Amino acid sequence: MDDEGAVAPRVLDNKRDASKYRVLVEIAARQPAVSQGEIAEVLGVTSQAVSDYVRELVERGYVEKGGRGRYEVTKEGVDWLITRTDALSEFVSRVSEDVLGSVDVDAAIAIDPVSEDDEVGLTMRDGVLHATAEQAAETSTGGEASSDEETSATAVAVTGGVAGEAIGVTEFEGVVEYDPGVVTVIPVPVVTEEKPPSVEVVTERVNDEGFVAIAGTEAYALAMRAGIHPEIRFGTVDAVPQAALRGLDVLLLVSTDELSRHTTQLRESGVRYEVHDPVGDQP
Structure with missing residues (x-):
């Protein structure tokens, strides 16, 4: 680091x-x-x-x-x-x-079937707001609740929907509890510098549940060699901080000529990040 x-x-x-x-x-x-x-x-x-x-x-x-x-x-x-x-x-x-202190209508993914005017619990999953039907979550028998997780924030549904659909929610109370993610940055040398890090250095750091982002042609080439399909390929300087602030851990492969631009944006966004030396990590 x-x-x-x-x-x-x-x-x-x-x-x-x-x-x-x-x-x-x-x-x-x-x-x-x-x-x-x-x-x-x-x-x-x-x-x-x-x-x-x-x-x-x-x-x-x-x-x-x-x-x-x-x-x-x-x-x-x-x-x-x-x-x-x-x-x-x-x-x-x-x-x-x-x-969620405003009265605006926001969108959330329904975890359970939700009807209009239902009170729902709010959670953050994969960086996206989700809504759990409070009544379904509290029902221990006779129901088909798909979630029994406790929620610390609630809202009222203004539109209904089945599980997996986007619904409108308002009248927010409480705080959606989740930890912001951490960005792991691996600089990839540009073609005029030293050789890129080995594929193993990259694959060892890919988390099955994490997001991978790339910035620069050299970083893209390394990802393709490693068989990695990044979730974020364009607009990474803005997208990576947003993903981390929504609770996602991100592996960022970035060409060295773009490194400072990305780390500056991460700092200014208040995002925790770690820069790893790919040469020092070579097996």
């Missing part, structure tokens, strides 16, 4: 990162004349804590210190704020979708 692996939104990693982010926001809002005492009051921390954060921001080159309490956010500091804010926006958007 490289030192950028398993990345989540940085400002949520720990309290110190979150506080440093908030201090930089306050400096940007108050510059050039900045009162550390006022920032401490807004954040609910001590002036000494703010002083420590400011010193670290100055050392990192995110803030430039002038005389008599004058501070200015540098270009690097602005870029850092933008990157972390974008990651937070993606994260908040995903959480909002998971909570």
Whole structure:
């Protein structure tokens, strides 16, 4: 794994990162004349804590210190704020979708036969919202319930359907509980670089229940040699983060000339990922 692996939104990693982010926001809002005492009051921390954060921001080159309490956010500091804010926006958007707090009608796959106005339980399967008929799930005898799993979120069906059909659901309550997936990235050298990793390196990492995505001609050629039929072949830079945020583990084969574009998108989307060195993994 490289030192950028398993990345989540940085400002949520720990309290110190979150506080440093908030201090930089306050400096940007108050510059050039900045009162550390006022920032401490807004954040609910001590002036000494703010002083420590400011010193670290100055050392990192995110803030430039002038005389008599004058501070200015540098270009690097602005870029850092933008990157972390974008990651937070993606994260908040995903959480909002998971909570299902709106009154909008959404689509779900019926696990059991569902009638209009039935209360249904909601689960996430293979990255897709599914609906379980609550009455069927609670019936232990005399029924044909196809699912007995417990659900932590419910909704009301606005359209009915048989098992396997898409139905409309609304009046959401609770949270659909599932863990976001992890993206395993295997860089594939472009044709002008070293030889591609062996087929065995790839096939050993393919999970029967995982998704495989490819990006680049060299990655496609390696997948075909390994007998792998990818679920995601086009638009991977956007599709892979969405698949992971919906709970799917993804194996991403990506040509090295496209690697940075994909890892940047994964970071900004708040997706955990691991980059493996295919040369080091050669059998």
